[in-house]
Amino acid sequence: MDIFDYDHVQLLPRQCRVNSRSECDPSIQFGPRRFKIPAVPANMKTVIDEPIAEMLAREGYFYVMHRFDLDAMAFARRMRDQGLYVSLSLGVQPKDAELVLQLAQSGLGADYLTIDIAHGHADAVERQIAHIKQHLPNAFVIAGNVGTPEAVLDLERWGADATKVGIGPGKVCITRMKTGFGTGGWQLSAVKWCARVASKPIVADGGIRHHGDIAKSIRFGASMVMIGSLFAGHEESPGETVVENGQRYKAYFGSASDFNKGERRHVEGKRILEPIKGHLADTLVEMREDLQSAISYAGGKQLMDLRKVNYVVLGGENAGEHLFF
Ligand SMILES: NC(=O)C1=CN([C@@H]2O[C@H](COP(=O)(O)OP(=O)(O)OC[C@H]3O[C@@H](n4cnc5c(N)ncnc54)[C@H](OP(=O)(O)O)[C@@H]3O)[C@@H](O)[C@H]2O)C=CC1
Numbered sequence: 288m289d290i291f292d293y294d295h296v297q298l299l300p301r302q303c304r305v306n307s308r309s310e311c312d313p314s315i316q317f318g319p320r321r322f323k324i325p326a327v328p329a330n331m332k333t334v335i336d337e338p339i340a341e342m343l344a345r346e347g348y349f350y351v352m353h354r355f356d357l358d359a360m361a362f363a364r365r366m367r368d369q370g371l372y373v374s375l376s377l378g379v380q381p382k383d384a385e386l387v388l389q390l391a392q393s394g395l396g397a398d399y400l401t402i403d404i405a406h407g408h409a410d411a412v413e414r415q416i417a418h419i420k421q422h423l424p425n426a427f428v429i430a431g432n433v434g435t436p437e438a439v440l441d442l443e444r445w446g447a448d449a450t451k452v453g454i455g456p457g458k459v460c461i462t463r464m465k466t467g468f469g470t471g472g473w474q475l476s477a478v479k480w481c482a483r484v485a486s487k488p489i490v491a492d493g494g495i496r497h498h499g500d501i502a503k504s505i506r507f508g509a510s511m512v513m514i515g516s517l518f519a520g521h522e523e524s525p526g527e528t529v530v531e532n533g534q535r536y537k538a539y540f541g542s543a544s545d546f547n548k549g550e551r552r553h554v555e556g557k558r559i560l561e562p563i564k565g566h567l568a569d570t571l572v573e574m575r576e577d578l579q580s581a582i583s584y585a586g587g588k589q590l591m592d593l594r595k596v597n598y599v600v601l602g603g604e605n606a607g608e609h610l611f612f
């Protein structure tokens with residue numbers, strides 16, 4: 288099995304087929320909608336809040352609202368009142384099953400539902416998918432997180448419309464250190480191996496440190512990329528603003544950290560500070576432009592042309608063994 292992560296891989300250019308990068312289209316059809324870019328801010332409390340969700344929905348980006356201390360029904364109603372799509376997160380507790388019933392009975396429904404727990408290859412996820420499919424059959428269900436092809440096959444068989452791949456590669460993850468498990472350090476390979484067996488879209492979740500990592504995720508089979516830290520340090524980000532030595536930061540903490548949970552039980556996340564790098568809208572534009580450039584290097588015009596390029600794996604004893612022409 289090839290083992291590599293984002294920093295170990297570089298994509299190889301193919302002859303350019305456009306006169307301007309503006310001819311390259313990085314949009315993606317994901318479930319019932321098409322979005323400007325294949326990237327979504329992580330459904331974490333220090334990454335997304337209601338104003339950011341509204342902005343993303345209005346501007347043609349994908350969003351997944353977090354599920355912590357949120358009145359999800361009120362949020363869904365406000366989105367519907369503005370003619371915006373509804374994309375919520377769910378756990379696997381009775382209150383999450385109850386929310387599905389409330390969304391169905393109120394007629395609000397949901398366009399996207401993301402079942403998002405630490406160990407998504409679980410009976411509780413199978414039950415939750417079945418519950419959603421029974422009561423909200425039109426909702427596009429993303430389920431995770433998982434880190435193996437076997438898990439992807441099971442979640443798809445259970446009815447998930449997309450699976451989210453990534454156990455422990457996140458910047459505020461400590462799962463690997465606390466439990467010894469995960470895809471941290473080889474997330475891109477995990478995406479590749481999961482995508483090989485998948486018959487439905489894969490969401491690559493965690494470990495993205497540069498915009499080019501989005502193109503790499505697409506190359507290895509992802510259709511959407513979930514990103515926490517790169518989105519957490521903006522003026523609009525919901526985390527607390529902290530000033531240290533004249534530099535402004537936003538707090539970014541894991542959903543399984545004691546900061547999010549409010550208790551020290553099964554803590555698998557930490558808190559860090561992300562330097563504030565400007566406005567979210569500007570980063571989204573830059574991400575789109577960088578993807579347009581990437582598609583042009585791929586010798587293509589569409590996002591999926593990225594899948595056609597060769598790559599090299601740098602460094603290590605396997606260096607040079609992965610030149611696929
Ligand atoms: N991508 C990643 O690597 C990780 C992401 N996270 C994120 O943190 C948030 C909180 O996660 P989580 O604690 O799962 O959410 P929840 O607190 O909603 O827990 C989900 C349910 O699954 C149970 N559960 C959790 N982990 C396991 C496990 N390893 N084996 C069996 N049962 C388990 C929990 O019970 P009990 O608590 O009693 O065990 C609980 O009933 C989520 O958004 C999740 O995505 C968390 C860790 C890793």
Ligand SMILES: Nc1nc2c(ncn2[C@@H]2O[C@H](COP(=O)(O)O)[C@@H](O)[C@H]2O)c(=O)[nH]1
Binds near residue numbers: 493513540542543
């Ligand atoms: N192991 C943990 N993973 C977590 C926690 N909170 C969130 N996450 C995951 O991280 C990604 C974001 O990763 P990044 O590298 O882009 O910052 C997020 O989408 C979750 O899947 C946590 O407490 N522990």
